[in-house]
Amino acid sequence: MRYKLLFIFLLTTSFCVLGKNGILFEKDSSLSNALIKAKQENKLIFLDCYAQWCEPCQKLSKNVFTKDSVGDFFNSRFINLTVDVSSNNWNDLMTRYMIKAFPTLLFLNYNGDIVFAHLGGVNEITLIKIAENALKNISFTDSIKTLIKSGNRSYSVVSEYLNKVPLALNRDSILLDYFNSIEISRWSDSTSWDLIKRYIEDIHCKPFLFLIENKKLFETKYSKGAVESKLLSVFSNCIYYSTNFDSIFHDLKQIDSLILISALTKNMGCEMCVTRTLPQWNCFKEKTNYILQKKLVIDNEILYRMSYFIVKHYRQYNDTAALLLANEVGAELLNKQFDNPDFNDINAEIYFNLGNLDKAVKFEELAIKYAIQNKNEHRLGYFNKMLEIYKKSSAPNK
Numbered sequence: 001m002r003y004k005l006l007f008i009f010l011l012t013t014s015f016c017v018l019g020k021n022g023i024l025f026e027k028d029s030s031l032s033n034a035l036i037k038a039k040q041e042n043k044l045i046f047l048d049c050y051a052q053w054c055e056p057c058q059k060l061s062k063n064v065f066t067k068d069s070v071g072d073f074f075n076s077r078f079i080n081l082t083v084d085v086s087s088n089n090w091n092d093l094m095t096r097y098m099i100k101a102f103p104t105l106l107f108l109n110y111n112g113d114i115v116f117a118h119l120g121g122v123n124e125i126t127l128i129k130i131a132e133n134a135l136k137n138i139s140f141t142d143s144i145k146t147l148i149k150s151g152n153r154s155y156s157v158v159s160e161y162l163n164k165v166p167l168a169l170n171r172d173s174i175l176l177d178y179f180n181s182i183e184i185s186r187w188s189d190s191t192s193w194d195l196i197k198r199y200i201e202d203i204h205c206k207p208f209l210f211l212i213e214n215k216k217l218f219e220t221k222y223s224k225g226a227v228e229s230k231l232l233s234v235f236s237n238c239i240y241y242s243t244n245f246d247s248i249f250h251d252l253k254q255i256d257s258l259i260l261i262s263a264l265t266k267n268m269g270c271e272m273c274v275t276r277t278l279p280q281w282n283c284f285k286e287k288t289n290y291i292l293q294k295k296l297v298i299d300n301e302i303l304y305r306m307s308y309f310i311v312k313h314y315r316q317y318n319d320t321a322a323l324l325l326a327n328e329v330g331a332e333l334l335n336k337q338f339d340n341p342d343f344n345d346i347n348a349e350i351y352f353n354l355g356n357l358d359k360a361v362k363f364e365e366l367a368i369k370y371a372i373q374n375k376n377e378h379r380l381g382y383f384n385k386m387l388e389i390y391k392k393s394s395a396p397n398k
Contacts, residue, residue: 022066023074025082031093031112038079039110044134046078047106049093051086053276054102056121067124073131078107086277095241100270107134113168137164153178155191162199175199179207188217197230201237203251208234212255231256235263240270245290264291265302272309281317284309285325292328300340303333307346311353326350341371341379345386352390360390 023046026034031047038045048065050057061082064070074080085094086102093099097106097114105127107116116134144161158178162171175195179187186192187210200207211218211227219227235252242248252260268291271284288306291298310326330350333343348363364387371379 022071025080034079034081045108046080048082049085049104051102057103070124153181231259239267339370341367
């Protein structure tokens with residue numbers, strides 16, 4: 001009886017330990033090593049792409065990955081890897097898998113191809129269902145891959161393959177093979193447009209150049225809005241991932257300068273949402289500087305948010321010099337609309353942070369003046385409060 005009780009105690013203790021572990025992630029965060037291990041063990045890789053500042057990521061880590069049921073399911077079926085892809089060390093991974101938001105949950109085969117992907121936080125039940133779908137996807141993906149490897153480039157095969165593995169590393173070559181296999185007169189038909197619309201991202205590839213050269217034709221057949229939406233998506237991705245701004249902006253401007261402005265406006269809005277690291281901060285500043293130097297026409301609201309963003313975050317990166325950039329943006333805002341109360345207010349805050357207290361007071365007084373003229377009374381309380389702070393700061397110490 002004593003041994004039986006001891007056995008039960010040890011058994012329940014072992015289950016308690018397993019429950020505490022949840023998903024057991026690899027101690028070595030190297031993707032290349034995980035790919036080797038996945039091939040050796042004939043498993044998929046579960047790749048949790050997170051950012052330290054991401055609240056849904058933190059909830060996943062603390063409340064979902066630690067569950068007994070999740071650990072039991074994942075540990076026996078996957079090579080589990082978790083990486084902070086917002087850090088500078090993982091820029092290549094973000095570019096390779098086009099990661100723009102967090103958390104991004106990827107299921108990879110041992111070749112590094114995406115078998116299944118999910119964006120956003122989930123509960124334990126949903127996560128297990130996602131993993132089950134990834135496992136079910138293997139056999140179908142493998143059969144399609146066999147057709148792809150045999151050289152089959154029919155629309156149905158290419159479409160099914162990319163639908164299952166949208167970020168396949170050989171995607172661009174497969175798409176080019178498809179277009180080269182058909183008459184150029186068919187490059188604008190509905191099946192070709194479907195592939196262009198969903199998967200073509202390279203602005204220098206033949207299908208994209210064909211779209212640009214025959215833009216009017218595509219607009220007539222599939223609507224102007226659909227074509228512009230595709231171009232906006234491609235432009236935004238180019239700007240987001242580019243490290244050579246002069247080159248990419250030059251190329252995009254040659255294609256469509258108006259869509260470039262829309263894409264840049266959209267991109268800068270996204271940049272302010274995702275910028276959390278020093279490399280991202282520097283990238284944001286570089287794009288801001290480019291906008292000013294090239295005198296690109298950006299929406300006033302975005303320019304205002306850019307200047308506000310710098311003022312609120314420069315201390316985080318110990319980057320006082322960034323205030324000079326904010327000052328340039330602020331001046332541009334006043335050139336566009338000198339009597340806007342909020343534009344004068346942000347200039348006052350910029351000068352205050354630069355230590356020019358006289359100008360801080362001057363611009364806050366202008367903000368109050370124009371708020372009264374424009375009947376923006378709801379902002380007067382805030383402006384008067386800031387003016388009082390600036391005047392007290394400029395008063396000599398007693």
